[in-house]
Amino acid sequence: xxxxxxxxxxxxxxxxxxxxxxxxxxxxxxxxxxxxxxxxxxxxxxxxxxxxxxxxxxxxxxxxxxxxxxxxxxxxxxxxxxxxxxxxxxxxxxxxxxxxxxxxxxxxxxxxxxxxxxxxxxxxxxxxxxxxxxxxxxxxxxxxxxxxxxxxxxxxx
Numbered sequence: 773x774x775x776x777x778x779x780x781x782x783x784x785x786x787x788x789x790x791x792x793x794x795x796x797x798x799x800x801x802x803x804x805x806x807x808x809x810x811x812x813x814x815x816x817x818x819x820x821x822x823x824x825x826x827x828x829x830x831x832x833x834x835x836x837x838x839x840x841x842x843x844x845x846x847x848x849x850x851x852x853x854x855x856x857x858x859x860x861x862x863x864x865x866x867x868x869x870x871x872x873x874x875x876x877x878x879x880x881x882x883x884x885x886x887x888x889x890x891x892x893x894x895x896x897x898x899x900x901x902x903x904x905x906x907x908x909x910x911x912x913x914x915x916x917x918x919x920x921x922x923x924x925x926x927x928x929x
Contacts, residue, residue, distance in 0.1 A: 806856035811909040815849035818902040829890050841881045847874035865917050872910045
């Protein structure tokens, strides 16, 4: 049995308590974690959706296209999380761009599944809607964070 809970402490720290197979794990971390990012949450939803889609592919694609779309999907929230944990805005932006690249890769692979007639368009619609939403969120986050970076001064003529 796994139980998990969060307690918000003073100074924006979160105490996470996890009970796992008779062991209590307690961790303390800043309140703003990658798990608080809506784009990360949506990307996690997308992974679940893609894993369901991958089950619909023919057996001959289990180690090819099915594996590839799962890896691309997992890469999106993974890069958002990794960038957030790097603790610099510049690094975070870099990893958001990588997540955006994985989003494009996944979109292409899902469209290939339709072109190869492994799936119908209706079977990927939910994933496509999530991809569009995640793409907009990534673009907004990149733009917002980029505006916070120091701008190079222009040379005096």
